Amino acid sequence: MRPMLATATDRLPVGAGWAYEVKWDGMRVLADARDGQLTLTSRSGRDVTAAYPELWPLAQTYEDFLLDGEVIALADGLPSFAALAERMHVGDARRARRLVATRPVTLMAFDLLRLLGQDLTAQPWHARRVLLEQLELDGPRWQVPDVYEDGEQLLAVTAEQGLEGVVAKRRDAPYAPGRRSPDWRKLAHRPTVSVVVGGWRPETGAEGSGRLGAVLAGIPDGSGGWAYAGRVGSGLAGQTGARLRERLVPRADSPFSTPVPREDAAGTTWTEPTVVLEVRSLGRGDTGKLRQPSVVGVRHDLDPADLHEVSDA
Known part of the structure; x- marks a missing residue:
């Protein structure tokens, strides 16, 4: 499976039918947990599991699930793609473990696509979100980021804090694997x-x-x-x-x-x-x-x- 992609916009949609999340400056991954083993797949379909050993224990939280999210690394307290670059192309697990100490990553899990064998992609976003929050994935190197009701306020706050931008998601939209959909719209702060x-x-x-x-x-x-x-x-x-x-x-x-x-x-x-x-x-x-x-x-x-x-x- 490939992740669903957002469509770029120069103005966030408004209304009760939309929810808003922070756009993270990181690497998009699908986190697939089965029988205690975790597989991390990049947007291009490349297996990047070896690069992020601090995320492997995530597979012990539940027997079977598939998450969509962003792997981020911090520099001066902010997500930094440049900081993450040190980790992205590491294929040797031993070297990756050494880098955990100096450049740890965190998985920001923002969608749930499968749970205990059940495919959730046809479910609306708001239903998937409720299930994701019920999992209480609040670990040392993974978390579920907040969702916001006011997109314009979030846009202003993310700009002030130096974050990458905002993603608007239609609440009743299913998950469209591998497609760039207008049901998700992204607005990045591009200095x-x-x-x-x-x-x-x-x-x-x-x-x-x-x-x-x-x-x-x-x-x-x-x-x-x-x-x-x-x-x-x-x-x-x-x-x-x-x-x-x-x-x-x-x-x-x-x-x-x-x-x-x-x-x-x-x-x-x-x-x-x-x-x-x-x-x-x-x-x-x-x-x-x-x-x-x-x-x-x-x-x-x-x-x-x-x-x-x-x-x-």
């Missing part, structure tokens, strides 16, 4: 950051046309230069990309002080880091790259020196 453009790549399949498909972004490296922050392609379609392309001044080599991965550098035309863009993203991952970035627009009111001043402040 913006000002970046310089240090290179551009042509639109896929349009090599030689001169059409801009993506830019390579840089942020202050703390030493007066530019650290590579990733490739940004979203938000550059049509005239936006064409106008930006006209502003870019080519140069012979990379303007970045940190390495650019070969897959990003391939086919790139390096440019002078003189154009500033505003980019919306989900923050930076463990490699320093922006996560899911998209261009908001060119910052005509800023030049690169302004970015260094902000960074040094």
Whole structure:
């Protein structure tokens, strides 16, 4: 089974037919417990059980169940995808056990899909939620997060606290495995950051046309230069990309002080880091790259020196 996926929205639905949960900055998993053994499966269907030994005792709580949830790791008291990255791809159980001491994870279990052999996916969300709460899964490394009635208030609170966002769920909706459904809607807080453009790549399949498909972004490296922050392609379609392309001044080599991965550098035309863009993203991952970035627009009111001043402040 694959997990049900939420549809992105720019406005939360309102009304008594909806409930609201915190959107966690972690790794989606299905936790399958049978006969005292736990299997954790990622959204892509990969078995990730070995990576999270602190969750294995969850299988001792009930004889048979299937949970949907998010594995999170904390950094400075907040869920951090970058912190979780240390754990995500660990396949060796012994190494995973060592990491438990320094980077423990918690399973935020927000849905119940099977209980004691009974498939619950056809049941409405509110019925599944009642059963999930009755299980009283409040362990050292797993919990059932709260549900809220006021989505707008939760949105404001999560923004204030630095959490990822909010998911709205239709109370009478069944669980749709593997589908992206409008019955679940997500709104993430995507902060913006000002970046310089240090290179551009042509639109896929349009090599030689001169059409801009993506830019390579840089942020202050703390030493007066530019650290590579990733490739940004979203938000550059049509005239936006064409106008930006006209502003870019080519140069012979990379303007970045940190390495650019070969897959990003391939086919790139390096440019002078003189154009500033505003980019919306989900923050930076463990490699320093922006996560899911998209261009908001060119910052005509800023030049690169302004970015260094902000960074040094």
